[in-house]
Amino acid sequence: MEVVEIKSERAGKNINVLSGEMSYKAFEPAPLPPLPHIKIDDEMTFLLSKAHRLVGRLDGISEQIPNIDLFVAMYVRKEALLSSQIEGTQATLDDILDPDIEENTNLDVADVVNYIKAMQFAISRLQELPLCNRLFKETHVVLMEGVRGQEKSPGEFRRSQNWIGPQGGNLKNAVFVPPTVEPMEKAMSDLEKFMNADDEIDPLIKAGLIHYQFETIHPFLDGNGRIGRMLITLWMIVQQLLKCPVLYISYFFKRNRIEYYDRLTDVRTKGHFEEWIRFFLNAVVDSASDACNTINELTNLHKVNYARIEALRGRKDTLFRLLNYIENNPIIYIAKTAQALGLQYNTVAKAVEKLVGLEIMKETTSFKRNRRFSYTQYLDYLRKDTQL
Template structure:
């Protein structure tokens, strides 16, 4: 067996094709930790520790996490070519306005929230992975591709219209895939003495290489990174959005996984992955710092609003989890009268906290623009 796997011939004659059969993890011979890799590993751990300490300090961490989940869902879906923006995802009239692209992202958010709850009952296993996939694919394009089930047919990766004959990559045949996923499940749940960040990178690579579903592999595979790091206690909240780095370096991301399959060179993939963790954690820390400073600044402004301060405080809190609002929905959610919310919104516009974004007399929408600008970075 080659270090990363072998190409195996399936079928015969005209129909024959070669699929990749990955070697089980961990790699043999073991990962060579040179100086550069060790330095990256130390920096990535340091940055994750900073992120963890900040996430444990901020009072409204649940709110940041809900925004982060939305942002990660958007970026991860954009890697797959989904055309949607952050403003689409935060549209207060999302239910009425959702198109196919937005529906993909909304499902990713649902799949993440489902996974975070379900992992309290199940370890990180094939069953959980299939259940996450079922939520991800429910009612969207790709729903005809067996949601929640591992594939029973051959898939391949290539440009539009590519076939088995000219595919860029052909994952393991179905029966080999079942064995490979079973091996991966064992690897996830046993300890091989390798650093957890390196293991997370190997697990992501292996999952993408096995490609067990007919659609949605990339999104499930990126979610696995967060779930593994939480399972092992390196992250307590999913405040790391690694798709930010992977989207920026999308070609290199795919090329480096190909390099492992073609040359058995896991080391260059591990370095790339550690760089992704380091930069993503650093970016998350900067974002939390900026959002916290903005929160403190505007809380002080709201407190100067005299008699309106109490209602304004409630609307402001709502804004931090719903940065684009319409008055009717906000009033209904907060249990306030339409006029009370409309008056408060006017005051927040005068203070510069809110900006009116649409003029339709009936459905005026308002955005917490400074907040959105921080979140929109890289989307």
């Protein structure tokens, strides 16, 4: 196996495992915080200030919009999709929003649906648990239920060696080999202590360190990347940087996937924590800015379309209910929508026809029966960066 040379042991070191033809090297991470401590230069100070300012702005905006729960529900779906796409999941936003999702769910879609459930579960558990290994394990059960990897000990830290490398690869051609079982367990115990330590490390720097360390330890046989990215959002909530989960940086990692993996590797092999932290802070800045813009765009879209409905003559109760519904379900069938709203089919059909006339909705099929309609403007905002 060609092992990447360790030029600095600041982040850890490679350890020889087994002997003879069975031998390989596994990386044992050093406990956090790194020594020497993170050097905060002028560039990092600028990035930190900008990141905190934008995260604070995002948190403030999210408190002011009346339909934040709808926005969060949609944004969690987008984050779930992007995080799963990084792992190779072949699903699109339209797949996740398919009104027939229960009938049409395949393994790719199921991966994303489980991520949504896992995120919602983890946030609810934070009311009772700190950010800890127990929370990771319980969340992992939800993430892996009924999908690929469900046979790989859901909810348990691994009892065997894993590695990162090409599909169908092995320890001999692995790109990275995480610690063996006992050092992994110790590393996760150390990470748990670090997460809950009362220290003076800036919480955004600490978020980057925690994410790096979790990905390096790789405590599960599968699902590490998704749990590790979820951890960033959970940390933000625990640190009260955000009151609800409106910041996701998977789209930045996806768009900069090669650099993302290179930065992680450079920490392990060269001890370049500062370069990783700068990359991470840029991800926070970019993602927070994007989330602020998206909230503003969707809020303005809601106001404009609400006003267009308000300007119509006659009763508008059903139209307003339908508008609220499509903001959470932007792809619909009339029959299922009528059932969900507890209304007659013809009542919903007429309301949909009016929204189509206002160019709020658009028919996206040419069938006479089971016609599908979309809230296209809303979808266009959310589809950004989600295409395969």
